[in-house]
Amino acid sequence: MTTLPTDPSTEAPLALAGALDEPVRRPKKRRPLGTASWYATALFICAVMVVPLLWMIAIGLKSRTAVFEVPPKLLPHEFHWGNFIKGPQAIHFPRLLLNSTIITALSVLGGVMTAMMAGYALARLRFPGRKMWFYLFVGSMLLPGVVGLIPLFQLYKSIGWYDTWLPLIVPAFFGGNPLFIFLARQYFLAIPYSIDEAAKIDGAGHFRIFTSVMLPLTKPAWITMAILAFQASWNDFLNPLVYLYSSDKWPLSVGMASFISPFAGQTPDWSYYMATNLLYMLPPLILFFAAQRYFIQGLGSLGSTTQK
Amino acid sequence: MNRSRVGMSRSAGSDTRAAYLFILPPIIGFSVFVAYPLVRSFYLALTKYNGLTDPVFVGLDNFRRLFTVDPAFWPSLKATGYLVVLYVPLSLGLGLALAMFCNQRFAGVRIVRTLAYLPVVLPAIATITLWKFILNPQVGLANTILAKLHLPTSSWLQSPSMSMPSIVIVMLWGVGGTMIIFLAALQAVPTELYEAAKVDGAGPYSVFFRITLPMISPIMLLQVILQTTAALQTFNQPKILTGGGPGFSTNVLMLSIYNNGFSNLGRIPQLGYASAQVWVLFILIIAVIALTAKFSSLWTYSDNTPD
Numbered sequence: 001m002t003t004l005p006t007d008p009s010t011e012a013p014l015a016l017a018g019a020l021d022e023p024v025r026r027p028k029k030r031r032p033l034g035t036a037s038w039y040a041t042a043l044f045i046c047a048v049m050v051v052p053l054l055w056m057i058a059i060g061l062k063s064r065t066a067v068f069e070v071p072p073k074l075l076p077h078e079f080h081w082g083n084f085i086k087g088p089q090a091i092h093f094p095r096l097l098l099n100s101t102i103i104t105a106l107s108v109l110g111g112v113m114t115a116m117m118a119g120y121a122l123a124r125l126r127f128p129g130r131k132m133w134f135y136l137f138v139g140s141m142l143l144p145g146v147v148g149l150i151p152l153f154q155l156y157k158s159i160g161w162y163d164t165w166l167p168l169i170v171p172a173f174f175g176g177n178p179l180f181i182f183l184a185r186q187y188f189l190a191i192p193y194s195i196d197e198a199a200k201i202d203g204a205g206h207f208r209i210f211t212s213v214m215l216p217l218t219k220p221a222w223i224t225m226a227i228l229a230f231q232a233s234w235n236d237f238l239n240p241l242v243y244l245y246s247s248d249k250w251p252l253s254v255g256m257a258s259f260i261s262p263f264a265g266q267t268p269d270w271s272y273y274m275a276t277n278l279l280y281m282l283p284p285l286i287l288f289f290a291a292q293r294y295f296i297q298g299l300g301s302l303g304s305t306t307q308k
Numbered sequence: 309m310n311r312s313r314v315g316m317s318r319s320a321g322s323d324t325r326a327a328y329l330f331i332l333p334p335i336i337g338f339s340v341f342v343a344y345p346l347v348r349s350f351y352l353a354l355t356k357y358n359g360l361t362d363p364v365f366v367g368l369d370n371f372r373r374l375f376t377v378d379p380a381f382w383p384s385l386k387a388t389g390y391l392v393v394l395y396v397p398l399s400l401g402l403g404l405a406l407a408m409f410c411n412q413r414f415a416g417v418r419i420v421r422t423l424a425y426l427p428v429v430l431p432a433i434a435t436i437t438l439w440k441f442i443l444n445p446q447v448g449l450a451n452t453i454l455a456k457l458h459l460p461t462s463s464w465l466q467s468p469s470m471s472m473p474s475i476v477i478v479m480l481w482g483v484g485g486t487m488i489i490f491l492a493a494l495q496a497v498p499t500e501l502y503e504a505a506k507v508d509g510a511g512p513y514s515v516f517f518r519i520t521l522p523m524i525s526p527i528m529l530l531q532v533i534l535q536t537t538a539a540l541q542t543f544n545q546p547k548i549l550t551g552g553g554p555g556f557s558t559n560v561l562m563l564s565i566y567n568n569g570f571s572n573l574g575r576i577p578q579l580g581y582a583s584a585q586v587w588v589l590f591i592l593i594i595a596v597i598a599l600t601a602k603f604s605s606l607w608t609y610s611d612n613t614p615d
Contacts, residue, residue, distance in 0.1 A: 041409065042420045049423045052481075055449045056438055068447055114333040121330035125323045137334055140342045142597065144541055146562065147590050148345030150352060150569055150583050154359060155345075171341050175334025206326040235432045237544050242570050253433040257548050260437050270441060281434050288429040292422075 060084070060274035067270040080271065087272030088279060091259050092248070100251040103168050103240075104233040110173035111180055111229040112222050118175055119184020120210050124196060134185070141178045153242060167243045168236070168251075177232070180225045187221035188214070224294045227287065234284060252280050353587045357580035370584035381585075383556035384564040387472065388592075391560060392539045394476045399535055400528070403486025408520075410487065411494045421491070425484035436548045439478040440465070443549075465550050468557045475545045475558055486531065493527040494520065522609035529604050536596045540589060561589050 055074070059067055060083055062076040088094070121127070122134050156167045175181055191214070199209045215222070237253045244250055247258070259273050328335075353370060355363035374381045410421045427435055442449040443464035451461040464474040501519050510518070521528075543562040546552055552559035552567070569582035 035414070038409075038412065038414055039416075042414070042416065045406070045409075045420055046423045048481075049426055049484075052438060052442055052449065053426075055442070059441070074452065114337075117330040118334045121327040125327040125330070127324040127327040130327070133331055133335065136338060140338060142537075143342060143346070144537065144590060144593055146541055146565065146586055147349055148341060149565075150579050150586065151345035151348035152341065153570070154579070157359075171337060173333060174337025174341065175331075176337060176341065178334075181334060206323075206330070210330075231429075237433050237547075238566075242566075253431065256431075256433050256437055260440060260548075273437070274441070277434050277438060281430050284429055284431060288426075 056274045057278060059270055060087070060278055062271050064269060064271050083271050083275040084279070087269070087275040090269065090272050091255050091276060093252075093255075093276055093279065095248060096250055096252045096255040099165075099249060100234060100253075103165055103251055104230055106165075106169045107172035107176075107233045108226050108229040110169065111177050112225045114173060114175045115177065115180030115184045115225060116215070116218070116222055117210065118181045119186075119188050120214055122181070123185045123188035124191075124193070125206070137175065137178045137181050141182070149238075149242065156243065162243060163245045163249065165244075165249065168233070168239055172229070172233075177229065180229070183225060184218075184221060187218050191217055220294070223291065227291060227294050230287065231284065256280055349583050349586060352580050352583035355580040355583075357578075357583075359577045359579050363580060366580070370581050371588075373581070374584055374588065380556060380559060380564060384559045384561050385588075387556065387558055388540060388542075388560045388562075388589075390472050391476065391542055391558075392536055394473065395479055395539050395542075396532070396535050398476065398480060399483055399486050400531055402480060402483045403531075404490045404524075404528075406483060406487040407490035407494055410491060421487075424487055427481045428485040428488075432544055433548070435481065436478060436545055439481070440549050443474055443478075466554060468554045471550055471554060471557045475542075475549055478545055478549065479542070486535070489527060489531065490524065493524040497523040525608035529600065529608050533597055533600050536600070537593045540593055540596070561585060565589070 058075055061079045061081070063078070063080050066073070066076065118137070122130060122137075152167070153162075156162055161167050161170075195213060195217070196209055199213050204213070234251075235253060236251070237257065240251050240254045241257075244254065247255070250258075256277065259276065352363060354365060354367055356366050356369075357363035406424055410417055410424065445451055445461070445463040445466060448464075450464065454461045462470050462474075465471050497520065501523070502515065505515050505519055541562055542560055543566065546558045546560050546563050547566070550558040552563050565582045565585045568578045568585065570577065
């Protein structure tokens with residue numbers, strides 16, 4: 001048996017952080033599975049996760065007709081790199097990408113900014129109604145989004161927001177994701193109060209304490225939130241589907257879904273689709289590998305709602 | 309507003325003002341995007357409403373129609389229940405198994421974890437649309453592999469009996485999300501407990517049922533609630549993969565709500581009727597949360613000793 005690794009103390013503020021990127025913290029002496037069967041199972045798991053993606057790339061490189069060969073071949077005979085140009089062109093990918101980028105960037109900004117401000121006030125300022133608002137915000141987490149769908153649709157329609165991006169962006173600037181408020185508050189609670197006291201003695205007001213003292217200290221929290229907000233907005237399908245009618249305003253999610261259910265009589269173009277889908281996956285993939293730690297923190301923090 | 313209250317320092321008053329400035333956006337958001345729609349949607353559920361003319365109050369008529377007239381309602385409730393019953397136990401079971409598998413010390417275990425988590429990172433629509441091709445009966449990857457291994461193939465999404473299991477398979481590809489939460493829960497179990505069990509000569513089964521499972525039961529409880537409520541609201545998969553078919557086999561409640569309220573298939577939107585369905589779904593969700601929480605004391609372990 002090799003020497004056991006020491007438990008690395010992480011700076012992770014949220015109790016469940018680090019599950020993915022840290023080495024196994026609790027060394028197990030017992031190995032319920034033998035080495036051979038462990039690796040066989042591991043190989044199977046990896047195959048289930050990776051083979052569909054490799055197949056996607058393989059189809060993306062095939063010619064439009066080779067896709068329908070019977071029996072199907074797993075690998076392409078010749079590589080049609082042009083699919084990566086023509087596929088995206090077929091659904092106006094650059095336009096959809098731009099739409100998705102604008103919608104996502106603004107809802108990330110709005111969601112993180114309002115949650116950080118609210119979390120700061122709820123955690124560090126004493127004011128009447130503090131508990132009540134906290135419970136109302138957190139309680140609304142349990143409310144399924146579908147309850148608001150129809151009244152909000154009518155509301156947006158009556159004020160001329162139908163077929164605009166506003167219903168996808170504006171709610172984020174009004175604390176649209178109560179989970180973020182909860183996370184921000186938890187994070188602010190962990191910062192020592194002596195820091196505010198010192199800043200106050202120096203004559204700083206609340207806004208200045210928030211922007212120049214608190215925001216730098218809470219960087220992990222808002223990066224985590226930004227990633228969660230990015231994922232939520234980049235993946236959102238139901239809302240843009242309901243609120244956007246014109247295809248030139250669609251984000252990628254709706255555009256990609258329409259790719260495979262084209263108008264009657266046409267068969268979807270598989271190789272074009274697969275090539276384009278790879279491009280659609282790239283931004284979140286790059287973000288994941290660049291900021292893996294924060295991704296896991298975000299998920300861990302979802303679990304930490306049970307902790308006090 | 310309470311600035312002038314006797315005994316309150318100047319800074320307490322400015323605290324209040326600053327605090328309300330800081331939480332003003334979510335207060336407005338809560339009123340406009342949460343409270344108002346909640347009340348309004350309950351009212352709409354009691355009306356006949358096409359979205360163009362004013363809603364007409366009809367009392368409980370929408371619910372009467374749902375439960376006694378609509379031929380699609382009970383099948384949609386059944387499809388929703390089938391999805392939950394199939395998906396939630398499998399997701400929790402596989403997620404926990406995968407977490408325990410990845411909580412062992414083997415070289416390369418981090419690669420397995422990362423790859424198992426990978427599908428969760430990808431955009432939902434990208435993976436769902438990809439799986440629609442994978443499950444294509446003629447040239448899809450699933451049948452290609454099964455045929456190569458001389459195993460029976462399936463028509464997957466096109467078969468009334470396999471359509472819902474196929475949707476659940478697609479959803480389970482994202483089981484890495486459940487895994488990562490259980491993994492964190494497993495890593496929070498104090499090592500001393502395992503050491504003590506070892507000293508007492510406990511076997512792997514009693515370690516699992518007497519230590520691991522009780523220690524992670526609070527997380528398990530949360531996962532049961534979160535996953536059940538999320539599964540009750542499943543929309544993307546049936547919308548993209550099957551459109552509710554074949555027949556009504558995958559026409560879950562959310563899809564039915566969408567079709568009644570928003571689908572532009574030349575029909576008049578029935579927003580009142582769809583709101584009634586929303587409230588059926590909402591009450592189901594509340595019931596699940598209430599029941600799970602009520603009976604949680606039977607199977608969750610809570611540590612009452614103060615730290």
